[in-house]
Amino acid sequence: xxxxxxxxxxxxxxKIRLILTLGSFFVALFLFGMxxxxxxxxxxxxxxxxxxxxVVINRVSLISPVPLSYMDKIxxxxxxxxxxxxxxxxxxxxxxKNFFPKFAVDVENQRLVYPELLVSDxxxxxxxxxxxxxxxxxxxxxxxxxxxxxxxxxxxxxxxxNWEFNLDGIYHGKDAQQDxxxxxxxxxxxxxxxxxxxxxxxxxxxxxxNNPDDSGRIAKEIDEKFANxxxxxxxxxxxxxxxxxxxxxxxxxxxxxxxxSVVFFTLLLITGNTMAIAVRERTGELAVLKAVxxxxxxxxxxxxxxxxxxxxxxxxxGIIASKIxxxxxxxxxxxxxxxxxxxxxxxxxxxxxLAVGLISGIIPAIGAMRLRVVDALRRV
Amino acid sequence: xxxxxxxxxxSVRQRWNSSIVAVLGIAGTVGVFVAMLSLAHGFKATLVASxxxxxxxxxxxxxxxxxxxxxxLDEVRILQDAPGIARGANGPLVSAEAVMIAPFPLISTGTDxxxxxxxxxxxxxxxxxxxxxxxxxxxxxxxxxxxxxxxVAGTYAGLKMGSEVRFGGATWHVVGVFDAGGSAFDSxxxxxAHVLNQVYKRPDNxxxxxxxxxxxxxxxxxxxxxxxxxxxxxxDIDREVNYYSKQSQTMTSIITTLGGIVAIIMAIGAVFxxxxxxxxxxxxxxxxxxTLRALGFGAGSVVFSFTVEALLISFVGGVVGCLVVLPLNxxxxxxxxxxxxxxxxxxxxxxxxLLLQGIIFALVMGLIGGLPPAIRAARRPVAPxxxxx
Numbered sequence: 001x002x003x004x005x006x007x008x009x010x011x012x013x014x015k016i017r018l019i020l021t022l023g024s025f026f027v028a029l030f031l032f033g034m035x036x037x038x039x040x041x042x043x044x045x046x047x048x049x050x051x052x053x054x055v056v057i058n059r060v061s062l063i064s065p066v067p068l069s070y071m072d073k074i075x076x077x078x079x080x081x082x083x084x085x086x087x088x089x090x091x092x093x094x095x096x097k098n099f100f101p102k103f104a105v106d107v108e109n110q111r112l113v114y115p116e117l118l119v120s121d122x123x124x125x126x127x128x129x130x131x132x133x134x135x136x137x138x139x140x141x142x143x144x145x146x147x148x149x150x151x152x153x154x155x156x157x158x159x160x161x162n163w164e165f166n167l168d169g170i171y172h173g174k175d176a177q178q179d180x181x182x183x184x185x186x187x188x189x190x191x192x193x194x195x196x197x198x199x200x201x202x203x204x205x206x207x208x209x210n211n212p213d214d215s216g217r218i219a220k221e222i223d224e225k226f227a228n229x230x231x232x233x234x235x236x237x238x239x240x241x242x243x244x245x246x247x248x249x250x251x252x253x254x255x256x257x258x259x260x261s262v263v264f265f266t267l268l269l270i271t272g273n274t275m276a277i278a279v280r281e282r283t284g285e286l287a288v289l290k291a292v293x294x295x296x297x298x299x300x301x302x303x304x305x306x307x308x309x310x311x312x313x314x315x316x317x318g319i320i321a322s323k324i325x326x327x328x329x330x331x332x333x334x335x336x337x338x339x340x341x342x343x344x345x346x347x348x349x350x351x352x353x354l355a356v357g358l359i360s361g362i363i364p365a366i367g368a369m370r371l372r373v374v375d376a377l378r379r380v
Numbered sequence: 381x382x383x384x385x386x387x388x389x390x391s392v393r394q395r396w397n398s399s400i401v402a403v404l405g406i407a408g409t410v411g412v413f414v415a416m417l418s419l420a421h422g423f424k425a426t427l428v429a430s431x432x433x434x435x436x437x438x439x440x441x442x443x444x445x446x447x448x449x450x451x452x453l454d455e456v457r458i459l460q461d462a463p464g465i466a467r468g469a470n471g472p473l474v475s476a477e478a479v480m481i482a483p484f485p486l487i488s489t490g491t492d493x494x495x496x497x498x499x500x501x502x503x504x505x506x507x508x509x510x511x512x513x514x515x516x517x518x519x520x521x522x523x524x525x526x527x528x529x530x531x532v533a534g535t536y537a538g539l540k541m542g543s544e545v546r547f548g549g550a551t552w553h554v555v556g557v558f559d560a561g562g563s564a565f566d567s568x569x570x571x572x573a574h575v576l577n578q579v580y581k582r583p584d585n586x587x588x589x590x591x592x593x594x595x596x597x598x599x600x601x602x603x604x605x606x607x608x609x610x611x612x613x614x615x616d617i618d619r620e621v622n623y624y625s626k627q628s629q630t631m632t633s634i635i636t637t638l639g640g641i642v643a644i645i646m647a648i649g650a651v652f653x654x655x656x657x658x659x660x661x662x663x664x665x666x667x668x669x670x671t672l673r674a675l676g677f678g679a680g681s682v683v684f685s686f687t688v689e690a691l692l693i694s695f696v697g698g699v700v701g702c703l704v705v706l707p708l709n710x711x712x713x714x715x716x717x718x719x720x721x722x723x724x725x726x727x728x729x730x731x732x733x734l735l736l737q738g739i740i741f742a743l744v745m746g747l748i749g750g751l752p753p754a755i756r757a758a759r760r761p762v763a764p765x766x767x768x769x
Contacts, residue, residue, distance in 0.1 A: 016659055017660075020652045023652045024653065027646075028649060030645060031646065034641055034642070035642075060548050061480065062494070092444070099630075157442055158443075160442045161442075255415075259415060259642065262408070263408055263409075266405065269404075270653050274656050277398065277660070331637045332633065
């Protein structure tokens with residue numbers, strides 16, 4: 001474009017202001033990216049919930065166990081494809097701060113119900129054969145620098161005593177959003193060591209159904225089957241289970257997102273205002289341009305181009321920086337295992353930056369366009 | 381010689397629109413900063429207030445939360461005879477407790493949230509002296525009766541005074557409401573420990589935790605030494621206060637980390653805003669500054685004067701920010717207590733030290749945003765600036 005030199009020269013006329021305005025855009029969009037990541041982190045469980053999965057828990061509460069004998073009974077219900085059980089283990093690795101969830105799992109069915117968490121067959125076979133074996137998610141392995149073959153000491157709290165596991169495998173999520181922060185070990189081993197506490201019961205069941213449309217009927221059938229027994233159940237889809245859990249986390253995410261959004265828009269407002277001032281300062285020059293014969297439309301585009309360039313470069317860099325930072329550093333890995341800026345947020349960020357650039361440019365630009373040359377030149 | 385502050389006041393007023401932008405930026409930042417701190421502070425205060433220094437909490441060795449504990453009746457008997465334990469009219473002040481969680485629908489969203497159900501011994505009120513029954517009466521041992529914390533009735537559906545509620549396979553009557561002074565107990569539902577164990581089909585001789593009231597805070601050491609030395613005991617003993625402040629750590633760290641990220645990003649944005657305002661102030665007034673210098677004010681006075689101006693703007697911003705968030709004080713919200721998996725009601729707590737921190741934060745931003753432009757103003761050569769335009 002033949003006027004690019006002119007636009008560039010205008011951009012760089014006040015370097016400090018350019019840097020500050022770029023910086024403000026950078027900061028605003030960086031914040032936008034972080035908020036998207038925080039939101040995603042809180043809702044990760046909901047976002048990855050399998051549409052064909054149901055969760056069966058004890059009606060009394062999440063932490064009350066259900067009998068192992070239910071497994072076969074549930075499997076007989078029409079439409080149930082696979083079923084597995086999990087039990088919360090608790091436990092502390094070195095320090096309570098190093099929290100990550102540890103589950104005793106059913107090695108036969110685990111991979112059938114969670115096909116999106118990938119482990120190589122070789123590693124899985126070792127795990128199945130090894131009574132004290134364990135498989136951990138890639139992010140935990142990375143966090144503590146574990147390799148296959150390491151021995152992991154865990155101090156029990158719900159199940160007392162010192163436990164040691166052999167790391168036989170590392171699982172990876174099929175896509176980036178999966179929870180790679182869990183540890184699995186054999187439920188048989190837990191039962192063997194804590195028979196009196198387990199008493200043939202497991203934490204909860206997760207099952208896959210043939211047809212997600214059947215979920216409602218199957219859930220009802222399961223709960224009716226065990227109604228009026230000593231262990232009544234509550235069956236719901238994995239999604240509503242996860243949603244309930246997120247709701248329980250309370251208003252924290254709501255507060256942070258609300259406050260953050262207010263901040264974001266304030267920042268944009270301030271930035272837009274600064275850019276508008278920068279244009280207003282140059283009224284005289286614009287009048288000269290018009291006086292020497294540039295058209296009204298040219299002046300409009302000329303002013304807009306400048307604010308758009310600033311918005312795009314500053315905002316673009318900001319949102320990309322947030323993406324990179326979130327990818328390399330999770331601020332609270334023990335509570336929010338998944339921390340990343342989703343791609344939709346990247347796009348939305350660009351669009352927002354563009355919109356602010358447009359809006360903050362257009363008001364002074366229209367003013368400049370309508371300017372009467374004589375008036376403007378008369379002004380000092 | 382110093383330039384009179386009136387000069388700065390007038391110039392702030394003169395350029396009111398760009399000053400307002402800077403004030404808004406700083407006010408917003410300070411507001412977020414104080415709100416986040418007060419949230420974390422409120423959560424922590426709620427849990428810390430739950431413990432008193434002359435109470436000790438006894439858990440099974442290695443269990444770091446009440447929920448994971450298991451203390452046998454035999455162990456409870458030994459604790460009752462331990463030295464340092466205060467005695468009331470009905471014997472030693474020891475409350476063996478069973479802890480459960482049960483889901484109840486939140487009034488606000490209609491979705492279930494876990495409520496902590498605490499099965500207590502008849503001595504529970506004497507052990508926790510800060511707790512008062514404010515409505516109805518305390519529960520009678522052996523009956524399926526409940527007393528609820530004062531936040532419970534307003535937070536969950538169906539737990540009002542006098543109502544009947546079904547959970548865990550029994551029908552319970554709410555016979556009283558207690559006030560625990562804004563602590564975590566205010567979000568709890570209390571039942572009789574034996575009845576609760578029975579209803580949940582748990583062994584009657586096992587409890588999750590034991591809370592004991594000591595004769596004085598100093599009696600702790602004696603009590604702890606004696607119990608730890610007993611070979612029949614397999615327990616951990618901690619002051620109640622320590623136990624509850626440890627519980628608050630996870631949530632406090634979430635709030636402060638996430639809130640910190642937002643506040644820091646915003647602070648950088650606000651500093652940019654302040655820098656922009658001050659730089660344009662300096663360039664607009666280059667002739668004025670040169671005049672001041674020509675009149676004999678030194679470079680130091682010019683730097684000082686412009687810094688004062690920036691500090692003035694940021695101070696106003698800080699005060700506005702604090703005033704805006706002040707109504708949040710006492711606003712009750714809820715969050716999950718990570719250690720008990722149960723829902724806890726707590727309030728924003730804005731204290732004078734927090735407000736002071738907010739103002740200091742504002743002044744620091746003002747200083748960072750004001751000093752570079754001030755130095756630039758002082759460095760301008762006098763003669764060309766006077767000649768300019």
